[in-house]
Amino acid sequence: MKAIQCMMTILFFLTSSFAFSQTRPPKKPIVTATAGDGWVQLAWDTTAENSFEPFIQEYDFEGYRIFRSLEPSFLDIKIITDGFGNRTFRKPIAIFDSTNGIKEWFPVHLDGLHYWLGTDAGLQHTYTDCTVVNGTTYFYAVVSFDRGYAAADFTLYPLECSSLISIRIDGTYGTDVNTVVITPGAPTSASRERDTSPIGFELSPNYPNPFHTDIKGSTTPGTTIQFSLPEPGIVKITIYNIKGQLVRQLHNGHLSARSYSIKWDGRNDVGGRLASGIYLYHIQAGALQATRKMMLTR
Ligand SMILES: [Ca+2]
Ligand SMILES: [Ca+2]
Numbered sequence: 001m002k003a004i005q006c007m008m009t010i011l012f013f014l015t016s017s018f019a020f021s022q023t024r025p026p027k028k029p030i031v032t033a034t035a036g037d038g039w040v041q042l043a044w045d046t047t048a049e050n051s052f053e054p055f056i057q058e059y060d061f062e063g064y065r066i067f068r069s070l071e072p073s074f075l076d077i078k079i080i081t082d083g084f085g086n087r088t089f090r091k092p093i094a095i096f097d098s099t100n101g102i103k104e105w106f107p108v109h110l111d112g113l114h115y116w117l118g119t120d121a122g123l124q125h126t127y128t129d130c131t132v133v134n135g136t137t138y139f140y141a142v143v144s145f146d147r148g149y150a151a152a153d154f155t156l157y158p159l160e161c162s163s164l165i166s167i168r169i170d171g172t173y174g175t176d177v178n179t180v181v182i183t184p185g186a187p188t189s190a191s192r193e194r195d196t197s198p199i200g201f202e203l204s205p206n207y208p209n210p211f212h213t214d215i216k217g218s219t220t221p222g223t224t225i226q227f228s229l230p231e232p233g234i235v236k237i238t239i240y241n242i243k244g245q246l247v248r249q250l251h252n253g254h255l256s257a258r259s260y261s262i263k264w265d266g267r268n269d270v271g272g273r274l275a276s277g278i279y280l281y282h283i284q285a286g287a288l289q290a291t292r293k294m295m296l297t298r
Helices: 002-006 189-195
Strands: 007-010 031-036 039-044 061-069 094-097 126-129 138-146 165-168 173-175 179-182 223-228 233-241 246-255 259-264 277-285 288-296
Touching: 031 138, 031 179, 039 138, 126 138, 173 179, 246 259, 246 277
Parallel strands: none
Antiparallel strands: 007 165, 031 039, 039 126, 061 094, 061 138, 138 179, 165 173, 223 259, 233 246, 233 277, 277 288
């Protein structure tokens, strides 16, 4: 019990239950991450690529899957269902596989689910994610996978290495060699001081929240975002969906130092109505930035 209190460890051995116990997943790549204003770059080594599979006496490394999550368990991206509707494979943000003629679906399914081996696109050792929201903490994993083995008499399903992040009792995270925790565009200490100055940079909660856009007879469709600027400058106000994809640029230009209200009608940059869900609004004014969540309902 004490051990549980001290450290909650979250493990994922995604496909290991599919396979014979003698088989082994490929080695983990060693991953590093750097971040800046609106981007995160991952880089990893080639350790995984000389993984040997004793069961078939072959080097069976095939490729890499990149996972991104807003929570350390990576549960929120586990959205691909099998034939019974169970959530099984996690959806990667990128796949890179060896150019070797082995590609697309693994031929044998498990509960109606085939494993995707990639498109023979070739291996990469860096990945830049430009869909991140500054100030948000992201959890990334670079997961190696092998190509499995399908013969008339037996099958080895493709295996992935684990992606593990532990949460310590003090709230900090412990990463494995192939996982990282990173917050892009974190404000500097200088800008945090300015955040609390009397003339204050402020992004207020939007109102109403949750909000709707298309109920007949409504007098308050959409939502209002209020903010104040301590000094004049170029200001960007941007709305992202929960996947971190930019859906609307509300403002991008010079503003003077005062308070503002800006309305959002729940539409994207080309006027399309967006689905119900959680959206993030982000303001950037020079080195100052802030992000808040809001919920659109229909
Ligand atoms: Ca293997
Ligand atoms: Ca391939």
